[in-house]
Amino acid sequence: MRRNNNRKRNNRNRKEAGGAYAFLLPSLLGTALFVVLPYAELIRRSFCSSIGREFVGLRNYIQVLNNTTFRLAVFNTCRFLIVCIPLLLLLSLFTAVMISGLKEKGNTYKTTLLLPMAVPVASIVLLWRVIFHSQGLLNQVTAILGAEPVDWINGSTAFGVLVFTYIWKNLGYDMILWLAGLSSISDQQYEAARVDGAGAFSCFWYITMPGLKKTMVLTAALSLFNSFKVFREAYLLAGDYPNESIYMLQHLFNNWFLSLDIQKMSAASVLLLLAIAVPVLIYNRMQGRNID
């Protein structure tokens, strides 16, 4: 009798699993076709010559790792991420906390900070040229103070301009994410803390920050992804070969594609994939252990 029941249960489980697989199949096929296969092709090409005809072993990887422009681009990209993402997170959190403190009155500020998101990249580039050009508005202002004109976009200040562009464009978006996180923290917690004599800083440190932990992970991840999009601005502002300080991985990939160095692009992409995937896997593993 028990054996019969087990068999029925197994059959039911198998049927349910079959149904689940049937539902998953389209997305599995889509992922295989549009993600797994291209990645497999990318890995294959990274071991082949330019147009994928002959196997060349690790030659492409060695070439890429020895390439000074690759190292420069990796350095610049990392520097940009290290500078921008913490700066953006801090600034957006600061503005979010300020605006949430203003309650209804903060709407005007919220809208103002969100406006850059609605401005098309081409318009931003045009505006930036008007401001940062060697004969632009900024130089007109600095000239009044007796300063020499500076080519802000093509000179050593290019990195600062790019960081400013990124922060200016993404500040509003991150602020909204933080505001959503802040709204999920109950007011009663703050009231209870104040009754116990906690000050503003203590409330922020012991209630707000722990309450925003999940939001922080999400905001940081989205900021990281958005940072890759900054290449559009860099490219439109300064072209294929910008000032060395803003020469990013995307510039290199773009130029390699132009000269048909597909093999180098593939090898560099695999290296990047590893650079991102390995820490993520380690982090997941650690998270798994913590749960256990």
Next chain:
Amino acid sequence: MKQNHWRKRITACILLAAMTVLSVSGCGNKTQDESKTNQETTSQTETSGANANQEPVAKGRYVEHKIELPVDEDSMWILDIVKSPEGNFQLFAKDKNAGGPVQLYEYNGSVWTLITPDYLSKIPQNIYISHIAYSSDGIVYLTYRDAEYKEKLAKVSDTADFTVIPLEEISKDMITNLHVSKSGILLSLMWNTMVLEDDGTVLRRLPHKSAQSDNCFSFAVTEDSFLAPGDQGFIRYNEVTGEEKEIIPYQSGEEDIYGSLAAAGEGEDFYLCNSAGIHRMMENGTIWETIVDGSLTSLGMPSINIKKMMTGSDNDYYVWCIENEKSNLIHFTYDADMPSVPSKTLTIYGLNLSDNKTLRQAASLFQMANPDVKIEIIDGHSDAGGISVSDTIRSLNTELVNGKGADILVLDGLPARSYKEKGILEDMQKIIGEMIESGELYDNVADKFYEEDGAVYQIPTRISFPVIIGNEEDLRHFSTLEDIAQYQNANPDKPITSKARYENILREYANLYYTELVNPETGQLVPGKVKTLLETVKTLGDACGAKVIFGESENDGRLNAFGFDQGNRIKMSGIYDLYGGSRLISIEMLNSINDMMLPYSAIDKRGYSMEQLNGSYLALGMLGVTSTGKEKETAMEFVRFVLGSQVQSSDLRDGFPVNPEAVDQWQEKTSEYSVAISVSGSDDYLDGYWPEPERRQELLGYLNTLNNPIILDGVLMEMIINESKGYFEGTQTAAQAAAAVENKAKLYEAEQQ
């Protein structure tokens, strides 16, 4: 209940299977039986060749034959070719030197016969006839210029004397066309067509677009309408009332006005002949029906100018066109056995092929010689919808990587070095070697494109070279950039260049001295040379009054003449300023013998000397065969064809030949073309005529001495231009600007490692 459930499942499965079978049956090749059925039902569809398994091939296409003309145009003028009321073609001609009476030849479908109708003797001999038209009752109407170059209209017939029809309203307008219809005489002027009565009374005027020259035959008279070119398309007028009935959009665009219209016989249908072919517009139709594909015939050749189209009696067409200042009469007939569409397609891709006349000429001639081949020329820039050059190259690279690229690449502006290294280009040594051996290619030119291992991956189809003109003493100071700067510094009051933007001077001198600037072997900047270039340009610019940008008020409020952006094109010509005394020398970038007509005039008048500059030349239309193409063999044949004397002998003003045999034909070529410009502020003028044989020999002789090809790297050029702006604006020193260029160039070079 359970049984019902199973029944539903089985029915669903059957329906699914049926649907799958039906869907799949639509895919794949047709079976042989189906082909047979189609063959029976479609008379024009046959299997080609002996292999019955091949796909059926639709047959039937217009083919062309050249009709030999009865006159030698070296000694005779062809006045007009018209269709007589009896339907025969008649050619009116006149002796160029002796004058004499008008001669008339009639074509009976195979031979021309000289005929002498009575009216010919009545036409005065001292007039120059421009247009001739018959009325339905056989009266000949003609327009001409009299001894005082006044436009006149007259009529004559066997039974009536030569009578001038008074034209008081014409004044100085030029007559561009003549038709005779049931409502009167239609006399087309520059901006309108006058409908006249037989006594010269103007019945009405029909406005149209400027006909611009008497080569414009885009007018036609159908049964009830008169067709003329307008702004939006051809205007159809009611011939009797003059009312505008409709506007028929142009087939190719406004350039259709340089085509020719012809009525299709009875009714309102008419034909248009342009470089895209012969097209028919049905009565009340809205879409042009292409009858003859111009790209498969000589109509698509850039050397051809269509003059007049006429219809035959058997659905055939005659096109009178001009090539190299000589008339051709081409007869288009329908060949029912010719495949409608060629079986092979050869694709040629380049960044900017819309202006490449040599390639288009070669494509037309090759297709005529090989009717089974269709050549598809892809202009990368327009094909990509006008996106940036870099993005256009990226789209091309995507195709090349996927093995779907063109068979032939025109490598101008493309990363040829990279393609060569990546194995995209096929070795053409076999055909190039053979051509050099047989004397069909200049070895001094071809040698420069041999790789160390003996392979040849690219070869130019045309070349353009600079000559320097001025006093003999001055010409000795132009071998290097340093020499030029020194000489200009020594003569600060005598500008070497004409007034222009610094950027334009920079582009010109960077182009001319490119091999001094960039190592041809490695493609890398020669250290220190950028600074020299910038300083030289600054010196030259300061002497001629150059600026970074010119305002609208520059040049006495006229157009911003010195400020145009000429891009990387080298369009140097300073002969006018040299002759006028405002510059020391002139550098002419020559593309054809015509380009030397005015310079030779200046040389004659002022006793200047001329030298070729450093053996340098621009390699134009660089061809490479792709290793991924499907038609490699045909592609190789085509490259050989382009470099052959048949194509190279055409002077399309887009460069000199690379083929010595073709140069011999250029040497023999004569022209009646002339040009003159006056020197402002004086009665003096430059008048250019076709150079004498000795001069042509001198000019074409330079081709043997050219050994210094300029093959621009667009990326490096843009770096030089962009990074040097600060120097010319005064915000940087030459050393700083040169360092910025060199830094970026290093980045560019490092990417390739």
